[in-house]
Amino acid sequence: MNYTLNQLQIFLKIVKTQSVTKASEELHLTQPAVSIQLKNFQEQFDIPLTEVVGRKIYITDFGHEIAEAAENIINQVHAINYKTLAYKGQMAGKLKISIVSTGKYVMPYFLSDFMKEHTGIELLMDVTNKSRVVESLENNEVDFALVSILPSKLNVEKLDLLQNKLYLVGNTDIIFEKVNQEESFFENLPLIFREKGSGTRQTMVSFFERNTISVLNKMELTSNEAVKQALIAGLGYSIMPLIGIKNELRNNELQIIPVKGLPITTNWSLIWLKGKKHSPVAKAILNYIEKEKSNIVHDRFDWYEKY
Known part of the structure; x- marks a missing residue:
């Protein structure tokens, strides 16, 4: 052999x-x-x-x-x-985190300085949809998960990192004035949804159900990036997390459409199973984020806080 x-x-x-x-x-x-x-x-x-x-x-x-x-x-x-x-006195081990797809615009900024300081840590970060994130947490496959909607059937502890804001977004071909929650407006609007199992989709569907808005004309795509490209191309409109469209807003490729009742706000939360015994690496990163959270938000998300 x-x-x-x-x-x-x-x-x-x-x-x-x-x-x-x-x-x-x-x-x-x-x-x-x-x-x-x-x-x-x-x-x-x-x-x-x-x-x-x-x-x-x-x-x-x-x-x-x-x-x-x-x-x-x-x-x-x-x-x-x-x-x-x-043995050399360096922190070492694996850190496993599962994050919802839009969380890729959030989680790296809360990890980068810590990872640079502790080069012996191996980071395994799975970027997927909410259903798979919750499943990996439930099966105790990861140390932490990052979600914008807390799982209803799991007993978890959490650390809130950043507010999540979702707006109605489209390209800049047509400039909209202030829009009321009129059913006719959304009925005639081609809407793009994320796939089933996505937290963004869940939030978007809840908004329409809560306001008794009927949606007939819709499309479904399986990633945040795919939705952005479809919006830029003029295929429709979608309710999207602000965190993922920074560059497109600055480049005037996308616009936030002012609709009554928006933005929807939730929290980006780092969660773990209640009672979980953390490894030394997991304890260290949790302590670091708790201590540095405010500084990270101020330094890395200053643009975001202005909306």
């Missing part, structure tokens, strides 16, 4: 994604490079690790056992690295 740590990591990623293509994307490698490493790894075993049916790759029972062993090996390597750093 002469397999490398790199081959173990690649094989483990293939097993987790069930796809060579997805594994290559997540590892930032070319698909041929991943395929070659998989082939070289497979050649070291007499029993198949994978099989291809049609164009889909399947992991054999033996392959799953090897993947489990590979994960244990990789974890042990990380543990060695962390112990080495800890």
Whole structure:
């Protein structure tokens, strides 16, 4: 046996994604490079690790056992690295955070200075929709989650970071005067929604239900970036978090349409399961954010506070 740590990591990623293509994307490698490493790894075993049916790759029972062993090996390597750093007096370990997609405009600013100071910490930040964020928290897969709507069925503790403001947004082809909550206005307005499971969608739907506004003409897109590009192109209008449209507002690509009842305000909150025993790294980052939150908001989000 002469397999490398790199081959173990690649094989483990293939097993987790069930796809060579997805594994290559997540590892930032070319698909041929991943395929070659998989082939070289497979050649070291007499029993198949994978099989291809049609164009889909399947992991054999033996392959799953090897993947489990590979994960244990990789974890042990990380543990060695962390112990080495800890012996030198440096903070080391993993920090796992799951954040809703629009949270990518928020969370990095609360982490950057801390991560620069503690280079031995490995940050794993999953950016996904609200449903998956809540699921990862419920399964205790992460240290923290960042949400703009608190999960109703989980007992959590929280630290509020920043107010979340959602406005009706469109491109600048037509300039709107002050708009009342008239059903006819929204009925004739092509509206763009995020996908089901998105916190932004949940907030947008709640606004229409709360104000008994009927929406007939709508489109659904699966990311905040996709919604922005659709708005800029003139495909419609949407209720969006202000935090994600800073540059588009400054470049006059998008405008906030003044509608009675908007903005909707919630809070960006860092949450964790009530009673969770934090690792030393998780405790340190939580203490840091609690101490520095006001300074970070002032330094990094000054533009945001003016709206």
